[in-house]
Amino acid sequence: MNETLRTIEEETRARIEEAESQEALDEVRVSILGKKGRLTQILKGMKDLSPEERPKMGQQVNEVRQLIEEMMQEKKNKMKHALLTERLKRETIDVTLPGKRQIRGHRHPNQIALEDLERVFIGMGYEIVEGPEVEYDRYNFELLNIPANHPAKDEQDTFYITKDILLRTQTSSVQARIMEKGKLPIKIISPGRVFRSDEVDATHSPSFHQVEGLVVGKNVTMADLKGTLDQFARQFFGPNTKTKLRPHHFPFTEPSAEVDVTCFKCGGKGCGVCKGSGWIEILGCGMVHPHVLEMCGIDPEVYSGFAFGIGLERVALLKYEIDDMRLLYENDVRFLSQF
Ligand code: DAH
Numbered sequence: 001m002n003e004t005l006r007t008i009e010e011e012t013r014a015r016i017e018e019a020e021s022q023e024a025l026d027e028v029r030v031s032i033l034g035k036k037g038r039l040t041q042i043l044k045g046m047k048d049l050s051p052e053e054r055p056k057m058g059q060q061v062n063e064v065r066q067l068i069e070e071m072m073q074e075k076k077n078k079m080k081h082a083l084l085t086e087r088l089k090r091e092t093i094d095v096t097l098p099g100k101r102q103i104r105g106h107r108h109p110n111q112i113a114l115e116d117l118e119r120v121f122i123g124m125g126y127e128i129v130e131g132p133e134v135e136y137d138r139y140n141f142e143l144l145n146i147p148a149n150h151p152a153k154d155e156q157d158t159f160y161i162t163k164d165i166l167l168r169t170q171t172s173s174v175q176a177r178i179m180e181k182g183k184l185p186i187k188i189i190s191p192g193r194v195f196r197s198d199e200v201d202a203t204h205s206p207s208f209h210q211v212e213g214l215v216v217g218k219n220v221t222m223a224d225l226k227g228t229l230d231q232f233a234r235q236f237f238g239p240n241t242k243t244k245l246r247p248h249h250f251p252f253t254e255p256s257a258e259v260d261v262t263c264f265k266c267g268g269k270g271c272g273v274c275k276g277s278g279w280i281e282i283l284g285c286g287m288v289h290p291h292v293l294e295m296c297g298i299d300p301e302v303y304s305g306f307a308f309g310i311g312l313e314r315v316a317l318l319k320y321e322i323d324d325m326r327l328l329y330e331n332d333v334r335f336l337s338q339f
Contacts, residue, residue: 002057005064008038016071025075032068039065109339110209110328113316114191117211120235121189124228126213129188131174133195137164143176143295144252152251157197167195171212172252175288175307178214179296184303185217191312202324209312214288216298216305222255222287225306229259229285237264237319244279253286253307265321273321280318283310 012032019025032039043061046054107115118128131139146152156169174190191211198204215224226245233241241264245257260281263274270276285308290300313325320339322328327335 002060004042005060008032008042009064009067012068013071016068016075019075022076022079025072025079029072033065039068106333106337107339108328108331108336109316109320109322110312112339113319114209114211114312116236116319117232117310117312117315118189118191120232121213123235124231126187126189129174129178129190130192131168131171131177131190133168133193134161135166135168135173137166139173139176140166140168140170143180143292144172145289145292145295146251150251158195159197168192169196170194170309171210172307172309174212175214175252176292176296179216179293179298182297184298185215186305187215187217189213200326202326205313205325205329208325211310211312213285213308213310214305215307216288216293216303218303220304220306222306225285225287225308228306229283229308233261233282236315237261240267242268245285248284248286250284250286252289252292254289256284256286259283259285259308264319273318282315282318283308285309 012028015028016025019028029037031037034040039061043058046057046061049057122128141147141150141153158169159167161167171190171192171194174188174192178186178188178190189211190213191209193207194210195207198206200206213228215228226243230243233243240262242262244260246260248256248258250256258281260279262268263271263278263280265271265273266278268278270278274280285306288305288307293300293303293305313328316322316328317325
């Protein structure tokens with residue numbers, strides 16, 4: 001082989017071996033195979049050779065070029081491999097290191113109370129339904145026997161979106177929605193958020209939760225209502241809990257009552273939780289007013305029903321002996337994780 005070519009080949013081999021980076025390798029490539037590279041120069045000079053020498057020289061140059069390209073490729077692969085090995089070494093995982101501690105969330109007392117409550121009613125065959133928080137005046141008031149200008153509207157002042165659309169003040173709105181659908185019998189509870197323009201204090205919030213209950217069918221009586229609430233109270237507050245119905249007024253039930261339960265803390269003797277009376281008020285209820293049934297398309301001559309509305313925060317505060325409703329909304333983990 002031509003001396004010059006041999007020298008080029010040997011020198012290049014050495015340079016490739018020494019090259020430690022892709023850039024260094026590229027430099028070698030340019031200096032040999034580039035436009036002004038040494039091999040390229042030789043190819044260019046072939047025009048000065050005799051016709052006999054030319055093919056031989058051409059072939060030799062090509063051989064050397066091929067060899068150099070192979071060497072380069074091989075070096076490139078080696079570098080890649082080395083890089084990978086180095087990276088794998090660097091990224092090894094020490095499985096003996098202690099794991100990162102996962103901080104678990106905690107169910108909110110409201111949620112715990114709601115799930116307890118739902119379990120009781122599901123056990124009695126109730127279905128859980130939901131209604132919208134942004135509601136028509138029609139469902140929140142009108143169909144519940146609270147027409148325009150009714151004083152009950154003042155007591156439940158709320159946030160209006162338009163004249164006819166508002167943030168619901170009570171989950172009772174779901175009663176009207178379900179009855180209007182016309183599928184009977186009905187046996188539902190409906191938990192959800194409600195709104196009123198109340199100032200925040202230990203027992204009030206502009207946004208809180210209720211659980212509505214509604215049963216409509218043939219021969220549904222007040223005894224069914226009382227039995228249902230007794231069952232609920234015993235399962236939710238403890239097996240010795242008794243209930244007491246106190247006459248009250250709600251526009252959409254007749255008769256209506258407020259329900260007290262014997263204090264689960266003192267059993268009725270009187271203590272701090274029940275403020276000495278032995279009884280704690282937990283909900284409002286009554287027999288669905290015939291006019292409400294009628295407005296919702298149900299014949300009150302054939303069907304009757306009862307309804308109740310439980311303040312979720314109220315029962316949660318009682319059950320967990322929390323004395324300030326605001327604690328439920330601050331969501332301080334130190335507070336929440338106690339339940
Ligand atoms: N919606 C009533 C309120 O927010 C509570 C209530 C009372 C619901 C009697 C009822 C009921 O379903 O029958 O004060």
